[in-house]
Amino acid sequence: MKALLNGSLAFVIVVILSTLPSSCSSDKLPEPAPLEEIVDCDTVVATYVANVKQIIDNTCAYSTCHVAGSGIGNYSNFSGLQNIINSGRFESRVILQKDDQVVGMPPNYAPPGRPQDLTQEQLDVIRCWIEAGYPES
Amino acid sequence: MNHITLTLVVVVVSLTGLFGQNYAYQTFKDRRVINTQSVETLPARTMDIRIAHRFGDFAGRNGGEPTFFGLEFAEDVAIGAEYGITDNLMVGFHRSKGAGVVPNGPSGLRQLWTLNGKYRVLRQTDLVPITITLSGMTTFSSAQQVEVQPDDAPSIIQNFPEFGHRFAHNVQLLIARKFSPAFSLQIIPSYTHRNLVAFNDENGIFSMGVATRVQISKVFGIVADATFPFSDFRTSDNNFYPAIGIGLEMETGGHVFQVNFTNATAIMETDYIPYTTSNWLEGQYRLGFTISRQFRL
Numbered sequence: 001m002k003a004l005l006n007g008s009l010a011f012v013i014v015v016i017l018s019t020l021p022s023s024c025s026s027d028k029l030p031e032p033a034p035l036e037e038i039v040d041c042d043t044v045v046a047t048y049v050a051n052v053k054q055i056i057d058n059t060c061a062y063s064t065c066h067v068a069g070s071g072i073g074n075y076s077n078f079s080g081l082q083n084i085i086n087s088g089r090f091e092s093r094v095i096l097q098k099d100d101q102v103v104g105m106p107p108n109y110a111p112p113g114r115p116q117d118l119t120q121e122q123l124d125v126i127r128c129w130i131e132a133g134y135p136e137s
Numbered sequence: 138m139n140h141i142t143l144t145l146v147v148v149v150v151s152l153t154g155l156f157g158q159n160y161a162y163q164t165f166k167d168r169r170v171i172n173t174q175s176v177e178t179l180p181a182r183t184m185d186i187r188i189a190h191r192f193g194d195f196a197g198r199n200g201g202e203p204t205f206f207g208l209e210f211a212e213d214v215a216i217g218a219e220y221g222i223t224d225n226l227m228v229g230f231h232r233s234k235g236a237g238v239v240p241n242g243p244s245g246l247r248q249l250w251t252l253n254g255k256y257r258v259l260r261q262t263d264l265v266p267i268t269i270t271l272s273g274m275t276t277f278s279s280a281q282q283v284e285v286q287p288d289d290a291p292s293i294i295q296n297f298p299e300f301g302h303r304f305a306h307n308v309q310l311l312i313a314r315k316f317s318p319a320f321s322l323q324i325i326p327s328y329t330h331r332n333l334v335a336f337n338d339e340n341g342i343f344s345m346g347v348a349t350r351v352q353i354s355k356v357f358g359i360v361a362d363a364t365f366p367f368s369d370f371r372t373s374d375n376n377f378y379p380a381i382g383i384g385l386e387m388e389t390g391g392h393v394f395q396v397n398f399t400n401a402t403a404i405m406e407t408d409y410i411p412y413t414t415s416n417w418l419e420g421q422y423r424l425g426f427t428i429s430r431q432f433r434l
Contacts, residue, residue: 023275023304025332026340029243032292071203083198092241099283100293102244 179221197420237412
């Protein structure tokens, strides 16, 4: 019994020690860069009324997701977006962290028929809307 | 004469025996308080099956009736087993979802496999005032790597430029005293290391925890704990908050059942110490529970 105990103890110590050297580093990610400017924002009309609302309604503010009563924000109108715009969460989660599997929006668990990623064209509109300071119209 | 010597020896031996073995039992009833570890280890050859659950925000922006007070969401779920090798040494293995996220930044590790161990160095007796336990933990993320173009450098953790970036570690010194049969107090100096962090984040974090337990009846106890990271970055201005929990613990034989409220979304040390970004004052606390069942092997 004692030999078994010593054996299992040694095994545990070896396992723990062997994971440590191979797994210790102190690295930082690069600062998130804004999306590459593929289109010139001077040529893109980007206001909430003109085209952003349509993108948001189709990719965020649909039934079971970010609509009234969902408990996770109602993004189906301009005033409902103010909180996430002002806190920077909109830009962070839709643009800067869009590839993050957890916080990137739209999410990887979007229901069938709803996009899990925005198209390049939609991203351009959103980016230009952000650069213009989120105009309503 | 011989008789007296023998009597003396018997008295001395029984006295030392008394002092040596009059341990303070059950400083805490469980190996965890709420979020924090406790000084307790499992008895030798005992297995503990554990399930812990943290729901969504109870109140505030994402809570209330629309989400049935957070019960529609599972912020973190951990299932695991721990085993007592000796009365003072235990190891454990857990799988949890992972819940860490930097405010307006990348999420932390997900799909967590955690190996932990605890060794009780010193045990409170009539002569020794405190119990000291060492605790260590290594967490590995099995999340799928997010592929990127060679010239693209996304600021997301799941890019895992190196295999080692899937790991995070935590070591702790647990120091506790059972002041009376009904009151125990513990402090937890701790160091957490994450191998890959966001550009403005820090890899190593020192923190201090406090934990307490008050027995209120034969079966029920109130537990509370709090963990404070020492950091210029982890401030409320940057939307980081101390992880604070309060819970009701019920012990019946080999079961420990706990219902708690905490602002921490994550369950593992490598997750809730760096990533508690929800605020009690904004209703961002959640219902949680822990079930522990011990089996004698």
